Amino acid sequence: MTRRGSGLTMALLSLLPPLLGGCLAPLPQPLVGLNQRLEAAGPARAPSLAGDWLALIVSKDGRDRVQLVDLRRQRPVPLPGLERPDAQPLSVAVDARGERLALVRQLEGRTELVLYRRSLMALQPVPLQPPGVPRRVALRADGRELAVEVSRQGQWQVDLIAVP
Amino acid sequence: MGWGSSDRQDPALSGNGRVLASVVRRDGRDTVLLQEQPSGKLLPLRHLGRLQPHSSPSLSWNGRYLALLVQRGPERQAVIEDRATGRLHRLPLPGSPVPESLSLAADGRRIAIATEGEGRSRVQLYDLTALLEPDLPAGLPVTGAGTEDARP
Numbered sequence: 162m163t164r165r166g167s168g169l170t171m172a173l174l175s176l177l178p179p180l181l182g183g184c185l186a187p188l189p190q191p192l193v194g195l196n197q198r199l200e201a202a203g204p205a206r207a208p209s210l211a212g213d214w215l216a217l218i219v220s221k222d223g224r225d226r227v228q229l230v231d232l233r234r235q236r237p238v239p240l241p242g243l244e245r246p247d248a249q250p251l252s253v254a255v256d257a258r259g260e261r262l263a264l265v266r267q268l269e270g271r272t273e274l275v276l277y278r279r280s281l282m283a284l285q286p287v288p289l290q291p292p293g294v295p296r297r298v299a300l301r302a303d304g305r306e307l308a309v310e311v312s313r314q315g316q317w318q319v320d321l322i323a324v325p
Numbered sequence: 326m327g328w329g330s331s332d333r334q335d336p337a338l339s340g341n342g343r344v345l346a347s348v349v350r351r352d353g354r355d356t357v358l359l360q361e362q363p364s365g366k367l368l369p370l371r372h373l374g375r376l377q378p379h380s381s382p383s384l385s386w387n388g389r390y391l392a393l394l395v396q397r398g399p400e401r402q403a404v405i406e407d408r409a410t411g412r413l414h415r416l417p418l419p420g421s422p423v424p425e426s427l428s429l430a431a432d433g434r435r436i437a438i439a440t441e442g443e444g445r446s447r448v449q450l451y452d453l454t455a456l457l458e459p460d461l462p463a464g465l466p467v468t469g470a471g472t473e474d475a476r477p
Contacts, residue, residue, distance in 0.1 A: 192451065208437035259369045316332055
């Protein structure tokens with residue numbers, strides 16, 4: 162090989178690492194088993210992921226329901242006292258212990274924000290001050306505070322509310 | 326919380342509550358804002374300036390990772406900005422469905438992405454351990470390269 166050819170080879174070789182790096186950049190890996198189970202549960206939206214818990218809204222038999230999935234056991238857990246057949250869930254959030262769920266739902270013509278404690282099977286309304294119409298809710302992973310999008314007089318605002 | 330007279334939507338809190346993400350209309354485009362809590366001081370983002378509209382922000386425990394949906398040309402894409410290293414991770418989805426919303430686990434190990442495609446909405450989970458270091462409660466809070474004050 163001539164010196165010129167050797168130089169060209171070295172130049173080409175120097176390009177390989179970045180090219181290979183681009184090709185071999187790690188990609189997110191689908192969790193196949195869990196995804197198959199989610200797929201089988203029906204159309205789903207509005208996920209909230211924290212720790213080993215996934216909360217989401219699943220459509221089943223023509224009705225939207227809140228579902229909380231234990232990712233370690235790969236199955237939904239019951240939420241007694243949370244669901245009402247006449248309620249339409251809009252947004253849900255879960256903390257990292259799977260203990261607290263914040264939920265925005267429409268019920269009897271109103272849109273309300275509620276907090277559910279799984280160990281107590283208890284649901285309590287979260288009042289908005291000043292009053293407004295909630296839409297999307299997020300919960301801190303430690304469950305101590307929630308952030309909610311609220312419509313007041315035609316404007317969207319964000320309220321931060323400490324969770325007792 | 327006020328941002329002038331603009332709408333503020335799509336809130337998300339870091340796991341420790343020290344960072345708030347929300348989406349505001351800025352120069353006519355939906356743009357994610359990061360703010361320290363409770364000071365309200367704006368935190369800088371490196372990569373997202375030309376990728377509006379932004380939606381569905383989600384934060385890790387200390388706010389090191391910000392996951393969100395951005396617009397890249399004709400495509401809606403899920404991305405994660407690592408505020409500690411300045412890297413932007415793109416999350417290509419198999420089959421190229423349209424992402425609608427996402428939620429990042431606080432430790433940064435997994436992400437849930439809701440998509441629309443083939444006439445159906447679905448939620449899929451992805452493992453991120455090959456991409457991201459964990460962001461755990463015991464970790465030190467991340468500080469950005471600089472800050473700018475929130476505009477009234």
